[in-house]
Amino acid sequence: MKRTRRSGFSLVEVLIALTILGLLTINIAMVSRTGSQAAESDLFRQLLDTEMDLTLDRIKLALMSASADNVYPQVPAPASESHIDFSTSLGVQGGVHVMGDPERIQWTPATAEKGGVFWTQSLGLPDERQIQWSRNVPILQNLETANERDDNDNGLVDEPGLSLHVEHAEDRELQVFVNLTVSKTDSRGQVVPRSRQVNITCRN
Amino acid sequence: MRIRTQHSSRRGAALISALMLVAAVATLGAGLVQVSSVSTRRQNLSIDTVRALYVAEAALSEAYFAVAQGRGGTLASDTEPAEFGGGFYWVEAEDLPDKQVRLTATGLHGRGKFTLGLVLNRSINRVAAMGVCGLKDVTIGPGAVVDSQVSDGLRGLLGQLLSPLQPSVHTNVRSNGDITIYGPDPLLGGSPTTIRGNVHAGPEGIVDADPSVLVTGAVTSSSRGLTLPTFTIPKLGGSSGNFTFPKGKDEATLAADSYFDTFSIPAGKTVTLQGPMRLRADSLLVGTGARLIIDTTNGPIGIYTLKRTIFEAGSMLDSVVPDPTQCSIFALTPDENDRSLVTLGAKGEFYGMLVAPRALVNIPGDLHMVGSVVAESLYVGPAAQLSYAEDLEEGGYGVKMTPTLISWQILEVPDSPLTRGPGSIDEKLQKLAIPTVPTKDSPLETDVELKYYDNGGVFRVYTGPVAAVPWGNVLRVDRVAWYIGATLQPEQKPSIVIDAVDTMRGTVDAVVKPLG
Numbered sequence: 218m219k220r221t222r223r224s225g226f227s228l229v230e231v232l233i234a235l236t237i238l239g240l241l242t243i244n245i246a247m248v249s250r251t252g253s254q255a256a257e258s259d260l261f262r263q264l265l266d267t268e269m270d271l272t273l274d275r276i277k278l279a280l281m282s283a284s285a286d287n288v289y290p291q292v293p294a295p296a297s298e299s300h301i302d303f304s305t306s307l308g309v310q311g312g313v314h315v316m317g318d319p320e321r322i323q324w325t326p327a328t329a330e331k332g333g334v335f336w337t338q339s340l341g342l343p344d345e346r347q348i349q350w351s352r353n354v355p356i357l358q359n360l361e362t363a364n365e366r367d368d369n370d371n372g373l374v375d376e377p378g379l380s381l382h383v384e385h386a387e388d389r390e391l392q393v394f395v396n397l398t399v400s401k402t403d404s405r406g407q408v409v410p411r412s413r414q415v416n417i418t419c420r421n
Numbered sequence: 422m423r424i425r426t427q428h429s430s431r432r433g434a435a436l437i438s439a440l441m442l443v444a445a446v447a448t449l450g451a452g453l454v455q456v457s458s459v460s461t462r463r464q465n466l467s468i469d470t471v472r473a474l475y476v477a478e479a480a481l482s483e484a485y486f487a488v489a490q491g492r493g494g495t496l497a498s499d500t501e502p503a504e505f506g507g508g509f510y511w512v513e514a515e516d517l518p519d520k521q522v523r524l525t526a527t528g529l530h531g532r533g534k535f536t537l538g539l540v541l542n543r544s545i546n547r548v549a550a551m552g553v554c555g556l557k558d559v560t561i562g563p564g565a566v567v568d569s570q571v572s573d574g575l576r577g578l579l580g581q582l583l584s585p586l587q588p589s590v591h592t593n594v595r596s597n598g599d600i601t602i603y604g605p606d607p608l609l610g611g612s613p614t615t616i617r618g619n620v621h622a623g624p625e626g627i628v629d630a631d632p633s634v635l636v637t638g639a640v641t642s643s644s645r646g647l648t649l650p651t652f653t654i655p656k657l658g659g660s661s662g663n664f665t666f667p668k669g670k671d672e673a674t675l676a677a678d679s680y681f682d683t684f685s686i687p688a689g690k691t692v693t694l695q696g697p698m699r700l701r702a703d704s705l706l707v708g709t710g711a712r713l714i715i716d717t718t719n720g721p722i723g724i725y726t727l728k729r730t731i732f733e734a735g736s737m738l739d740s741v742v743p744d745p746t747q748c749s750i751f752a753l754t755p756d757e758n759d760r761s762l763v764t765l766g767a768k769g770e771f772y773g774m775l776v777a778p779r780a781l782v783n784i785p786g787d788l789h790m791v792g793s794v795v796a797e798s799l800y801v802g803p804a805a806q807l808s809y810a811e812d813l814e815e816g817g818y819g820v821k822m823t824p825t826l827i828s829w830q831i832l833e834v835p836d837s838p839l840t841r842g843p844g845s846i847d848e849k850l851q852k853l854a855i856p857t858v859p860t861k862d863s864p865l866e867t868d869v870e871l872k873y874y875d876n877g878g879v880f881r882v883y884t885g886p887v888a889a890v891p892w893g894n895v896l897r898v899d900r901v902a903w904y905i906g907a908t909l910q911p912e913q914k915p916s917i918v919i920d921a922v923d924t925m926r927g928t929v930d931a932v933v934k935p936l937g
Contacts, residue, residue, distance in 0.1 A: 270467075282830050306828040309521065309540040314828050385646075420829035 254405075261403050265353070265411045269399045272334055272351040276322055276395055277417050279336065282306050284316060284421040285391035288383070294372050294394070297380035299324040301393070306421045314421075318342075324354055324379040331355045331400070334379050351399060354378040359398045359410040371396065371414070391419045469533030469845075472508060477528030477537045480510035484524045487864050488514075488541060488824045491901040491913030494524050496863040499837040501856055502529070503863035509839075509846055511863075520544070520815070522824075525832060529839060529846040536832040544822035544914055548795055549774055549813030551647055552593035552618070555799030556778065558626075559596045561614060562786075562803035563605040568592055568617035570791055570808040592618025592638070592809045596626055596799075597646045604631030611804070618809070623647075649778050649795065650821060652753055654725055657701050664702070666690055675700065677878070686711040686736075696720035696747065697878055697897075703727045707767065709735035715773070717747035720874070721818040724750045728759075730777075732767035738788060740772040745792035746816030748773035752780045760797070765790070772810070774817050793817075815914075822914055866903035866910070873898045 226234075280288075282305035289302045300323030304316040318339045326332035333352040339345045355378040360369035367374050373382065373396065380396040395417065400410035480496065480503075488494045494514030497503035502511045508530030515523045517540070524539045553559070553567055561567065569592035594600060600622050605611035614631070619638035622628045628640050657680040664681040667673050676695040684702035686692050688710035694700060697720025705726045707713050713732075715722055718741060730752050732738055740748065750773060752763045761780040765771075768787040775782065775794045782796035786804040793813050801807055815822075834840050839849055850857065871883040871890055874897045883890055902912040 274467075274471075278831060306830045308538060308830055309517065309523065309828055314540075421826070 258403065258409075261401070261409060262411065265399050265401055265409060268351055268353065269397055269411050269413055272399070273395065273397055273413060273415050275336065275350050276334075276397075277415060279303070279305065279320065279322065280393050280395075280417045281420055283419045285419045287316065287319075288391060288393065288419060291383045291391070292381070293384060294382045295367060295374045297373050297376045297382040297396070299377040299379050299381070301381045303419075318344075322379075322381075324377055326356070327352065331378070334397075351397075353399045353401045355398055355400050355410070357398075358396055359400070359412040386418070393417045393419065466532050469531035470535060471533070472506075472530035473528040473533035473535040474537075475528070476506055476508035476510050476530050477526045477535045479505055480512050480526035480528055481524060481537055481539050483860065483863065484512040484514065484526060485539070485541065485824060487866075488522060488524075488543060489915060491915040492864055492866045492903050493905070493910060494522050495865050497858055499527070499835075499839055501858055502839065503860050504857045505860050506530075509850070509857060521827065525835075527835060527837075527840070531845045531847075532843070534834045534840050534846075536834045538828075538830045538832045540827040542825040542827060544815065545825045546814050546817040546820050546822055547825065548649060548776055548820045549793040549810075549817045551595055551795050552793055552809050553799070553801075553807055554593075554595040554647065554793075554795045555600075555782075555797065556597050556647060556649075556795070557798050558598040559594060559600045559799045559801075561594070561600075561602045561616070561801045562805065563603045563614055563631075564611045564804040565786075565801045565806070566612075566615045566617075567594055567801065567807045568615070568809070570810050592616070594618065594620045595643070595647060596621070597623035599623075599626045600628045600630075602628070602630040602634045602636075604633035607633075649776075650823075652751060652776065652778070652819075654727070654751075654753055654755065655699055655701060655723075657699060666692075686713060694722050694724075696722040697874060699723045699725065701725040701727075704729040705731070707732045707736040707738070709733045712737040712739070713767075714739050714741060715748050715771070716741040717744065718742055720878075721747040721749075723819045724748075726750070726752050726761070726763075727754060728761050730761070730763040730765075730780075732765050732788075734766040734785070734787075736767040737769045738765070738767035738771050739769040743770075743772050743791070745772040745774065745810040745813055747818055749817065749819040750775045750777075751819060752777035752782075754779045763796070774813060774820070776820070865905045867906070868904040870902040870904070870909065871895075871898065872900040872912075 280303060283303035284306060287304040290298055292298050300321060302319060302321045304319055307315045307317045309315065321337045321340050323335055323337070324332050325335050332354055334350045334354055335347055336350055337345065337347045357363065358369060358376045358378060358380060361376060362368055363375050365374060373380060376396060378398045382394050384392045384394065386392055394414060396412065396414045398410055398412040400408055402408050484494045484496055487496065494512065496512040498511050502509040508528055510526060510528045512524055512526045517523055520543045522541050522543055524541065525536065527534065527536045594616055600620055602614055602616065604614050614634045616634070616636045620628050620636055620640045622642045623646055624643060626642060630636065630640070657678045660680050660682050662682055664684045666687055671689065672691045672693070674693045674695055676698055678699045680701040682702070683704045683706065684700065685706040686708060688708045691712040691714060693714040693716055696717045703726070705724070706729070730750065752761050754761045759779065761777065763775070763777050763780045763782040765784045765788050770789045770791065773792045775792065777796040779797050781798045781800070782794060783800045783802065784790060784805050784807065785802035789806045789808070791808045792810050794807065838853055839846060839855070868885055869887050869890070873881055873883070873895045875881050875894045876896050878896070898915065900912045901915050903910045
């Protein structure tokens, strides 16, 4: 009589396999967790950068067409302001240079710690229009504290999260310097700030 | 008896499960790639749009250069765009009234597109447009009159007779600092000090005017300061020493370029400067009883002095031709720390521009000056009369006439086969078989009609390709007119061409930097 062979795994083999699988799974989980945290932070920074770049692009396009004579206030460094009033050129009609309705870019507080950047046209008038360009702008620039000192070595003192100051170039062109900080708290409770400065020449 | 094992009934199940798992993971992966590529494409579009903005700005610069050369300003077209910096552009120029031109530049780069608009004054004399100007300060004495005059002298005179109080918007008294205007002494009487136009102090200056002063225009402080362009002092082949008046004669004429250390006219003598010519002197002195006549009948006259320009009281200064665009006096000091002195104490009537960026200019009461004055400090004496000539804004000897910006704006991208639909500009050019041109071939103009004075001072006209212009024999360019195909365009007074001539011929001795 022939003996039949039974297939399968013994208990010891299964236990060893499960142990090895468990260790592998823990390792994979740790690596993927670190990777996903890094990806999440990176994505978080990218989104903040996108918000900052979009806001700065809008400020740039608005101020490029502004007339230097209509920009107010014209505050030179180390002081700065968190708003700017201007008018942009609509072209020439009948030989006369036509300027658009007055516009304003300003930082408006929303909470005790941060606010938003708003663009307003015809401020205070019946046809006033307002668009919010950013909502995560803190009260002060990154690394700056209100102590009448230039803490972040950028030539400005106690500058706000949206700070604007001007310089007259050698040929008398008006240059507006915009410093913008956006910041948000990530899932781990850390505040992530992103800052950039752009320099815009008023073409009119 | 064979016993079938369990294994054979399950053969192939693992393969199907593995395939399904791979398919699921592949689908997830494809989804992630899609999301990532959309994000990348959005970023690339943003970058391409910024690049298109830069290409459009470069196109506007090219068009500005073309306008400065006297060309129309149109560059390439949407059916044959010009290539620049990895992108493509075209510019449409539209002539407007009052010598203005509208330039619309469209720039394309990758998938980005941007359109900018610029309105320019074709050529304006920026120095003369300053009017009556003292860069540091202006003082106007009691009883002085500052008004304006147009080329039709009768029209100007009638206008003033019919409405003497009508504001003349083209008269401007300007400064980067303070402007002080004195009224006549109430005890001594006298005619009122009158400014027929506007008075503009500097950004941090004030206008201090006596209550009796009559200003018919606006009194303001400018938000921007004034700057002067760079001036060049012609070499003129070296100094001939001091000018010696011919013995036994009472009159002398200079009709060719002349360079002296001191150019002095003795009492009782008359010197006529006959254009076209240039006079250069370290010091120009016209004594009491002496007379200097400016005759621009045959051409313009430029007078360049480096230290002193003195017309003593009782001397005479007269212009034969009442055209202020034909004569300019430049009181220039190459050394930034030096100051020169200009006193126009002469009697008579002078038509022309006076440019003295580092000088104190004193215009006492006897000379009627028609033109414009730009000095470091300007003093207009009691009862003096200064008439600003509006013609100078479109003319003026010795000053570059540059196109002036009126407005700059962002426009909506126009509809054309190259701006319509998705896809990058390179794909569209290939698909539509649209040819492109290099930037240097983008202007529509081909040949040029150049009106110029040659080295001998003879007026000549050249017609033909720009590359064949005999620059070695060109002393000064007067006018240009460009050909588009066989059609001659309207004449223009260029500025860039003159610049090239001066640089090529090495006629520049020194460059006077303007005051800030």
